[in-house]
Amino acid sequence: MHCRASHQWSGNAVAPTTGLTGGGGVNRDYPLTYCTNIHPGETWADVRRNLEDHGLQVKRLCSPAQAFPLGLRLSARAAFELDEAEIHRFANWCGEHDCHVLTLNGFPYGSFHGTAVKQNVYLPDWRDPLRVSYTKRLADIAVQWTPNHRPISISTVPVAFRAGFEPAHWTIVRTHLFDVAAHLARIRERGGPLIRLAIEPEPCCVVERTDEAVALFERMAFPEPLAAHVGLCFDCCHQAVEFEEPADCLAKLASASIPIAKVQVSSALRARGKAVAALLQFDEPTYLHQAVVLLRNGELRRFTDLPGLARWLQEGEPPEECRVHFHVPIFLEELGGIGTTRFFLEACLPRLPSGTPLEVETYSFGALPPAMRLDSLGHSIARELNWVRETLDAAHSRH
Template sequence: MRFMHQDGTTVHLGYCSNVHQAEDLKGVVSQLAEYAEPVRERLGVDRLGIGLWLARPVVTELAADPGASKRLGGELRARGLETITLNAFPYAGFHREVVKKDVYLPDWADDARLEYTLDCARVLTDLLPDDAERGSVSTLPLAGRTPWPARRAENARRALDRLTTGLSALEARSGRSVRVGFEPEPGCVVETTAQAVRELGGLDPERLGVCLDACHLAVQFEHPAAALRRLADAGLPVVKLQASCAVEAHDPADPAARAALRRLAEPRFLHQTRTATTDTVLGVDDLPDALDGGLPDDTGPWRVHFHAPLHTRPEPPLRTTADQLGHVLAGLLGGPSADCDHIEVETYTWSVLPEPPADLAGGIAAELDWARTRLTELGLKEDPS
């Protein structure tokens, strides 16, 4: 879906396909028919944005065969879909039985990450609608929080210089601009916007910036207004917003809250958990660690990196950080200028909910309708074309 901001900027809203299990081109095309087109029909719109996640094998095939990219673009257009952004955070295997910290591999100290990201950007230039101002690709925040010695940090910095050069060459060759956004995430080298400024400041803002995930921002107890101001002051653009909600336990010592959290402690994905004291944020890298005594339950609420559907409430007494997501949207789009033009609803956790939905397309459509309502409340006008 497209919206017009009062300053004339076209703001794109879609959902991320990493919720679907597809790691070959045939599977990607199938998910368009099984899920994305029905989502569009549920919303009653003629055009729906879908932020594709293309695993490494898919990108390899598309990058090697321009005809394959054109066929994928034709499938998108035939189903009333458009792609202006790719999620290149997971490299492959995102729906294995256990993913956990493997999602951070390869990291930005490994040339494979640079090559994959540039291949994603090349594929995206073939998929972009003719009238799109630019495309975006989101990626991990350098690496998971593993030993990050100076040598690996320097390797990553050189890779970012090569990324800038590669994106510039791609624009010169294709005439299409693609920006890459690094996504701060709890448990990584870059967890917060302050760390993003420290690690990514000084990079070319025409090519590189931040992918801001509202769930991650909430888990780290960052205040939206302060976080957005920090990025703006550093000249780090918000290339893309991932509209997402964390799960919050207001009183983590409450037995009912702990029982509900236990039902979210599943084996596939990491669910980093944080609590905040007066002067610091304390955390562990997975929810079971918190529940087993790794995190105090008497300092305040716990927030859990579990992407909760935007429009629903989790099992009581848990709640979500939907209000904080609303503040992020207002901070980016509620003023006289649009400070982000790519928004992607990214709830990839539907399949690991305690009660997965029977109607996934209906759930995704309801999330997008929630986001559509928030954008129109901020004064954006939906583009019906």
């Protein structure tokens, strides 16, 4: 399924010129891309090859005549491999292929495919100076790939994995976050682009629910001008797994004046009653698949990974519903007879402020059972991007 040629993609060389027209002629523009963390590879050579093999295919399918934004995942290895000459060559490559970098994924520091990632994905976390140096390096690279008028974001871990985090650790976390925010502010003061660190809440981490995100910003109390350089990466899969409601989340963030630097458009698994046991087929050795169970009394019970859920189900307590952190193609309402949280996206996307960057993030495509991979990778990504546009078109045409 190809993206419709009539769609205009935001992110042209001078300024976004195309948006979605809703009722009353209101123009709504949402820069839209996908995250390249779906492609295996840790080196800069891997990143370039994936863009040539997959990124350009998606551009041909979705944006043949318009500029195409990129959501790049750069591991620490790739970031520190880059020298000035290669940074300049890639800037030229973007110009040649009518692409630009919209956002960087600075969440996974090391290997992200083909090995047991699990909770190591959060390491080094914000207690470790390695996280600071890596994030600063990403910012220094982003400066050279981003026109000064265009904001860019760098998503990052939600402070740390919850297990083992102590209240005493907040002091060093605050020091490190202030260090990076100050670095971003200095870039801006020197005439560079506005770069936002985008903290990404996730189940079983120090910051997982929206209330905890608000509490983090209250605790940090970033002063001006640092506050302009720290925001949130709102991952729809994660908040759906937490049984949160999009309208409530967005209202709380707006009330606390927390900027949404980008939204990761992603969908989780969902099952009810006896069907919850079918979720266990998605247990696999690479990623952490946190599970949250809604009990019949309305309480939530959390499990770090699917084996923990399996042990609990053996005890025989009947769940009302369970949601699992496993990023599945967003256009699917069900997968192999299992439900998804696509409904969360359908409720969330139309409520986002105009201009909010959107990044489809279905990195676990390769971890799906083979029979459930409905399309080739490139066509699946294109179909996801098209679904986002169609969903926004439909929502805004009703208003």
